[in-house]
Amino acid sequence: MPRSHPNSVTIPVGVVVRRTPGVTRWAKYAWTVTDILPGAAPADWKVLRSEGDVTEYHAATLPLTLYVPDAEAYAHELQARIPSIYTVLRPNAESGGVPWSVALVTASPYEAQDYCDSAEELVEKLPMPHGLHALIVEFVDKHYEEEAFVKRRRKNARVDQTDDGIGDARIRQTTDVYRAPRRREVAN
Template identity: 75%
Template sequence: MKLNYPNAQTIPLGVVVQRSPGVTRWTKFAWKASSVLPGAPDADWKILRTEDGVTEFHAATLPLTLYVSDAEAYAHELQARSPSVYVVLRPNDATADKPWSVALVTASPYEAQDYCDSAEELVEKVTMPEGLHAWIASFVDQHYEEEVFVKRRRKNMSVDQTEDGIGDPRIRQVSDVYRAPRRREVIN
């Protein structure tokens, strides 16, 4: 089901997954999302290259959709030292040669954090290519307006009270309420 969102923009984004030899005897291979390909055609675990036991696959092409409601998150990510997109991989038990399925690609660090809360998915941070960075920056410039900080002013404060902060006004006292207690003398 495709939903229409006003002012949303979408681009197809290919996900490159790297398989390298495992470093322990319990893990045969280590998998990670290594890069993205903006505007890539559809693919299903197409081998891109193999070198020294490391294989890179064009695992899938998913839509990267930017929403106006998430423009603040995109602006936050663009200010990072290394702006990135996030790839969410889910375990796929169907085949041993394709142990992961690409579930989502997002430019929002807030959405990626939501997927990190679950231990089921693998969330990989992948550096944005320059063209993708420019496209997202253009979207942010067009749709994001930083909210101006307005200091809240106190209301309903009565400043004409004469006994402001001096004891309980219901109890009548002749002397200072902050006086030190005196010791009572006992007469025999």
């Protein structure tokens, strides 16, 4: 569902998909996302390169939109050892020789994780290109403020009372709840 935010940033990103021969009799081809192209022109499964049975396609160009409310997720991704971009491929209903359609490109690991919960989509993680990395770093620096941790306290807690070891006053008990349990004597 498209969202809009006044300070969001959008950049077109092309998705490169590689088709290789399948290694089992059940899959004729294996499809993997191999690269992204920041600032790419529109494309619809345009062949980029073909060597033998291996073909690379510029599958689609989708907008990568950075939203201010998601700045924490982008900051989290930038702290990873290898910052990444995520692509989501969906099974193509109108199979015209291409079994996948590119559904989403995102820099948010949280959004990508939501798509991983279903086994329907194919989620691929790709290293973030340097130019895109610089754009996201600038966006995070401008819009992200880390919230200070505040320990949660119980509301209306009575701290002036002391525990007497008897437990909840509403439950009838004759002894201390913290006592060691007694052994029951077995009658012969």
